[in-house]
Amino acid sequence: MVRTAAIAALLIGAASAQIQIPPPIPTRWPENTQLVFITGSYLQEKLVQDAWKHVQTVVRPELLAIKPSTYKQFADITYNDNPQTSGYKARRLQDTADFKADVYTCKGQNDWGLTYDDGPSNVIVGGQHVNDTSAILQRLDSLGVKATFFVCGTAALSQPEILKATYQAGHEIASHTWTHHPITTLTNEQLVAEVKYTEALIYSLTGKVPNQFRPPYGDIDDRCRAILTALGYTTIIWGYQPHRDSLDAGQPAQNPATAKQVVDTIRSWFTPQPGFISLQHDIQQFTASIAITVLDYLVGLKNNNQPFPLNIKTVGQCIEAPYYRDGTSAPGSTPVSTTTTTTVAPTTTAPVPSATVNPDSKQAEDKKNAANVLGTSLGLAGVIALLAGVLPLW
Ligand SMILES: *[C@@H]1O[C@H](CO)[C@@H](O)[C@H](O)[C@H]1NC(C)=O
Numbered sequence: 001m002v003r004t005a006a007i008a009a010l011l012i013g014a015a016s017a018q019i020q021i022p023p024p025i026p027t028r029w030p031e032n033t034q035l036v037f038i039t040g041s042y043l044q045e046k047l048v049q050d051a052w053k054h055v056q057t058v059v060r061p062e063l064l065a066i067k068p069s070t071y072k073q074f075a076d077i078t079y080n081d082n083p084q085t086s087g088y089k090a091r092r093l094q095d096t097a098d099f100k101a102d103v104y105t106c107k108g109q110n111d112w113g114l115t116y117d118d119g120p121s122n123v124i125v126g127g128q129h130v131n132d133t134s135a136i137l138q139r140l141d142s143l144g145v146k147a148t149f150f151v152c153g154t155a156a157l158s159q160p161e162i163l164k165a166t167y168q169a170g171h172e173i174a175s176h177t178w179t180h181h182p183i184t185t186l187t188n189e190q191l192v193a194e195v196k197y198t199e200a201l202i203y204s205l206t207g208k209v210p211n212q213f214r215p216p217y218g219d220i221d222d223r224c225r226a227i228l229t230a231l232g233y234t235t236i237i238w239g240y241q242p243h244r245d246s247l248d249a250g251q252p253a254q255n256p257a258t259a260k261q262v263v264d265t266i267r268s269w270f271t272p273q274p275g276f277i278s279l280q281h282d283i284q285q286f287t288a289s290i291a292i293t294v295l296d297y298l299v300g301l302k303n304n305n306q307p308f309p310l311n312i313k314t315v316g317q318c319i320e321a322p323y324y325r326d327g328t329s330a331p332g333s334t335p336v337s338t339t340t341t342t343t344v345a346p347t348t349t350a351p352v353p354s355a356t357v358n359p360d361s362k363q364a365e366d367k368k369n370a371a372n373v374l375g376t377s378l379g380l381a382g383v384i385a386l387l388a389g390v391l392p393l394w
Pocket residue numbers: 125130131259285289290
């Protein structure tokens with residue numbers, strides 16, 4: 001009798017704390033800066049508090065009690081509890097009852113999970129996109145491949161139309177937090193806020209909730225793993241031993257020699273090997289220009305019918321998981337699986353269009369630029385092959 005009542009109470013507690021997917025859209029977004037943590041009244045939003053209640057009902061208190069690491073700057077942090085299981089080198093490769101494993105690799109031999117972090121970025125010179133996310137999208141179109149973009153909420157708030165164009169082109173939109181702080185330094189509620197605000201913004205721009213999450217700097221511990229799992233995310237790192245971090249970010253001197261070194265690093269991966277996930281950044285001109293140099297090299301191979309040993313994929317494709325919480329991947333596709341543990345709210349909120357950018361002029365310009373690149377770099381045979389979905393050697 002007592003036990004029945006206790007179980008009933010638990011069930012009611014769990015039911016009332018079920019997480020809403022899609023998320024409720026908040027009344028305002030956190031500050032558009034990566035210099036501050038999300039604090040104060042931003043943590044009181046229903047979006048955050050509902051998710052935080054849900055986390056508390058499904059994550060063991062011992063895990064939530066793991067101390068946050070001490071923050072100095074960027075990835076310079078000190079782990080106070082369990083350093084041996086913290087950080088991207090500490091790899092958790094097996095699912096446990098508490099959390100899903102970190103993902104470092106692709107399933108298939110020779111699969112390359114191509115990822116770009118920290119964007120979207122926008123650089124227009126002389127009316128053309130140069131060394132930015134849109135310029136990367138043009139090259140990916142030329143190759144007929146898709147990539148995964150781990151976007152920051154702050155960058156997406158600045159460049160909503162570029163995020164939409166990335167989604168519409170069929171690339172995978174995944175989460176990389178709002179403020180790009182190392183997440184083990186955050187309180188539990190701050191981590192929930194970073195994840196849920198970014199999720200709500202992506203949802204408001206695309207109508208989709210991502211499945212994949214990459215922690216800034218690969219910074220992760222069992223507390224964060226459990227919270228991310230409770231919020232429905234899979235933690236994606238990048239190749240470690242062998243390293244598949246291009247080291248494009250944080251270069252001391254952003255000069256041509258440095259750029260060549262990074263490009264050479266990426267080209268050294270172009271051999272047959274077990275499937276891997278890479279790390280690059282579309283955050284600013286220097287890193288995006290490296291991505292473009294590499295992609296232009298690949299476009300050259302393709303146009304000359306040269307063989308290439310790797311299959312370029314999104315993370316979702318290479319781990320065989322849908323990109324989004326409704327089980328879909330490409331825009332307009334039908335759900336391929338419904339493996340999420342979260343519930344779908346009966347009342348769905350319509351996507352909120354952004355008011356900060358004039359969508360018409362921007363989209364027209366993006367389309368025009370994409371058409372130019374396709375027309376000039378692929379040639380007629382390439383365009384026909386692309387239209388027919390036949391891509392030899394790729
Ligand atoms: C784009 O990047 C390339 C390669 O780093 C550089 O040569 C070029 O000047 C950049 N373009 C602009 C407009 O900055």
